[in-house]
Amino acid sequence: MKLFVALLAVGLPALAAAHSWIVCTDYLENNGWYWDAAKCRAWPRNAKRYDLRDRVFGTSGGFLHRLDDHPEIKPLCRDPRDDATSYELPMAAYYLGQTVVLTHPINNHANDATCNIRSRPDTENLMFVVDGDEDPCCIDSDKLIQIFDMGVSPYGPDKYSDEELSTFPKVGYQNAPKFCEDPEDAMGTYNFTIPMDLKPGRHTFVWKWIRVPSVMPFTTCWEADVFATKAERDAQYQATGRTTEDMWDFYQVNNIVDGVIVDPVVDPIISG
Numbered sequence: 334m335k336l337f338v339a340l341l342a343v344g345l346p347a348l349a350a351a352h353s354w355i356v357c358t359d360y361l362e363n364n365g366w367y368w369d370a371a372k373c374r375a376w377p378r379n380a381k382r383y384d385l386r387d388r389v390f391g392t393s394g395g396f397l398h399r400l401d402d403h404p405e406i407k408p409l410c411r412d413p414r415d416d417a418t419s420y421e422l423p424m425a426a427y428y429l430g431q432t433v434v435l436t437h438p439i440n441n442h443a444n445d446a447t448c449n450i451r452s453r454p455d456t457e458n459l460m461f462v463v464d465g466d467e468d469p470c471c472i473d474s475d476k477l478i479q480i481f482d483m484g485v486s487p488y489g490p491d492k493y494s495d496e497e498l499s500t501f502p503k504v505g506y507q508n509a510p511k512f513c514e515d516p517e518d519a520m521g522t523y524n525f526t527i528p529m530d531l532k533p534g535r536h537t538f539v540w541k542w543i544r545v546p547s548v549m550p551f552t553t554c555w556e557a558d559v560f561a562t563k564a565e566r567d568a569q570y571q572a573t574g575r576t577t578e579d580m581w582d583f584y585q586v587n588n589i590v591d592g593v594i595v596d597p598v599v600d601p602i603i604s605g
């Protein structure tokens with residue numbers, strides 16, 4: 334019994350940190366190492382109110398949202414939809430076929446054998462769009478249309494080698510290459526693709542993460558204007574003072590040898 338109580342006490346801080354949320358809804362760098370707010374050009378609902386832009390990456394300010402048991406008492410989304418007031422930090426604009434990068438804090442829920450962590454589970458990482466203009470009642474609603482499965486990260490030393498557990502990029506939640514440097518607040522990224530058959534117009538997007546089946550899903554909601562073409566999306570970003578650059582992949586612009594960046598691509602603006 335004493336041992337059980339001791340284990341419970343040790344377990345609690347980890348449980349208290351058992352949460353995550355989407356910080357950025359249109360990030361410029363896929364599979365990146367470190368968060369940089371300057372690379373974020375769109376934000377979820379009420380990001381300004383929760384100070385998502387300026388707060389230390391990984392601290393929540395009440396933004397995280399975990400659903401409760403069925404029937405859900407908590408709404409599906411942390412804040413009700415209100416496009417007129419939720420987007421003091423700008424709303425995303427996407428185009429059909431675009432690969433969108435999302436960022437989230439890792440909050441201790443990853444594996445990397447280089448820091449001796451191998452067994453932390455991941456269960457489900459999905460993207461939905463809402464059918465219609467109203468938030469659905471609950472996570473199992475027929476109004477949530479699944480548009481992308483972002484995979485499940487490898488875990489378990491019995492199933493995966495140390496090399497596999499320490500290799501990035503990874504699918505699923507645990508795609509956080511600098512997890513061992515900062516297990517609490519390291520950045521994880523996902524990517525998903527806007528389906529070609531999505532109807533252009535404004536849609537609500539919903540992220541759902543299940544860490545373990547016994548813990549209810551976490552969600553983040555945001556609106557985005559979806560355009561048929563990149564040219565139309567670019568016009569929208571230009572009109573709102575944002576870059577029209579397409580996301581790049583960290584591993585395509587950096588040469589990594591033994592875990593160290595050896596020849597970052599020279600920024601033409603800095604080098605003149």
Ligand SMILES: *[C@@H]1O[C@H](CO)[C@@H](O)[C@H](O)[C@H]1NC(C)=O
Nearest residue numbers: 363482483484502504505524
């Ligand atoms: C995008 O994410 C998927 C997993 O959802 C992964 O398989 C794919 O490699 C990622 N794409 C890139 C360019 O990293």
